[in-house]
Amino acid sequence: MSTNILENIDVFAVEVNIWSGEVVLRKTDFNLGIGGELPPPKLASLGTKRLIAREPLQRLHKIRSQVDDLLRVNSINLLKARGVFHKDTARLKEQIDKLRDEFVEHRDTELIPNVSQLQRAWRRQFPEYEDKLAEREFSPEEVRKRCDFQCTIHQIRESAREEGSLGERVKTLDEDLLIDIADEAEKLLDYILKQGNLTRKFANPLKRLRLKLAKFAFFNEAMIQPIVAAMDKVIDKIMLAKRMTDALQAEVVALVQMLADPDRMRKHGGQLASVISSQQIITNVPSPAPQPAPAVVQSEIVITSPAEEPPLVEELPEDLVEDPPADQEEEAFFAEVTEQEIALATVQEECLGF
Numbered sequence: 001m002s003t004n005i006l007e008n009i010d011v012f013a014v015e016v017n018i019w020s021g022e023v024v025l026r027k028t029d030f031n032l033g034i035g036g037e038l039p040p041p042k043l044a045s046l047g048t049k050r051l052i053a054r055e056p057l058q059r060l061h062k063i064r065s066q067v068d069d070l071l072r073v074n075s076i077n078l079l080k081a082r083g084v085f086h087k088d089t090a091r092l093k094e095q096i097d098k099l100r101d102e103f104v105e106h107r108d109t110e111l112i113p114n115v116s117q118l119q120r121a122w123r124r125q126f127p128e129y130e131d132k133l134a135e136r137e138f139s140p141e142e143v144r145k146r147c148d149f150q151c152t153i154h155q156i157r158e159s160a161r162e163e164g165s166l167g168e169r170v171k172t173l174d175e176d177l178l179i180d181i182a183d184e185a186e187k188l189l190d191y192i193l194k195q196g197n198l199t200r201k202f203a204n205p206l207k208r209l210r211l212k213l214a215k216f217a218f219f220n221e222a223m224i225q226p227i228v229a230a231m232d233k234v235i236d237k238i239m240l241a242k243r244m245t246d247a248l249q250a251e252v253v254a255l256v257q258m259l260a261d262p263d264r265m266r267k268h269g270g271q272l273a274s275v276i277s278s279q280q281i282i283t284n285v286p287s288p289a290p291q292p293a294p295a296v297v298q299s300e301i302v303i304t305s306p307a308e309e310p311p312l313v314e315e316l317p318e319d320l321v322e323d324p325p326a327d328q329e330e331e332a333f334f335a336e337v338t339e340q341e342i343a344l345a346t347v348q349e350e351c352l353g354f
Contacts, residue, residue, distance in 0.1 A: 009086060011156060018057060060111070178266065222269070224269060
């Protein structure tokens with residue numbers, strides 16, 4: 001694998017810091033001995049005490065989670081940052097900038113102007129501890145410094161020095177990709193164990209994993225392309241089925257189990273790549289001389305290549321659309337893959353010859 005592969009990668013360094021609203025507990029915060037009591041769990045836990053309610057900070061935490069989700073789906077771990085396919089950079093930067101603007105707006109209009117009042121309101125909920133809590137109050141400027149959103153984008157250029165050469169790092173990018181995919185597949189396995197019966201909406205997280213694999217297939221096309229083809233077969237079956245049968249669910253579980261294990265993915269990709277290679281060699285062997293046609297007509301078996309598989313169905317018929325999960329925490333898990341993501345992945349795959 002050539003270091004020229006880095007020409008297709010941009011590095012996103014994103015750091016989102018949020019004020020915890022807590023300080024370390026001290027001995028004087030405890031009222032022990034006869035008639036003594038510990039601070040209520042809502043106020044103090046795990047060696048810290050809260051100076052403000054959690055609600056004013058929830059929006060900032062949600063934005064940080066959205067940023068993490070964007071990077072997890074669209075990038076891989078690279079040099080303690082996130083490696084992004086160059087053609088995705090503009091789209092991803094636009095999405096992150098939008099979240100950053102939302103973060104700053106909430107910080108500067110909702111949190112900072114009211115932070116002193118919010119701390120006083122919190123203290124009033126605990127009259128017996130109000131004086132101790134008032135010993136440490138954060139100023140608006142202190143909170144502003146602790147709530148920050150930075151995003152920088154870099155390109156990598158290999159140094160002429162031999163030691164620490166990026167060449168060795170580049171050789172492991174395909175392995176890093178498999179580890180990233182396995183981490184995500186582990187979450188899908190956990191969901192399967194928790195949920196039991198699956199619905200066809202399970203195709204959505206599989207699509208996202210599939211798009212990520214295809215997007216970075218240039219790391220090791222021979223190994224990754226067969227894995228993508230295997231995912232396409234299962235996703236197509238899910239999208240075309242009226243419901244998840246036991247047999248189809250078993251196929252889904254088997255696929256996710258393979259994706260959750262980098263060694264199994266590597267073996268699957270390597271084995272299929274070897275089969276494809278051997279088939280290409282066989283096709284180059286000169287054909288034998290024509291033989292007389294047999295008296296009995298034999299049935300013909302047609303073997304299709306991955307490229308001839310039915311296209312991935314992106315839209316469900318209206319009568320087959322299922323209701324979304326009731327649990328709001330699963331919304332991102334089952335979120336539809338956007339048309340923009342699909343179009344971009346299609347262009348990339350055409351360039352790679354998928």
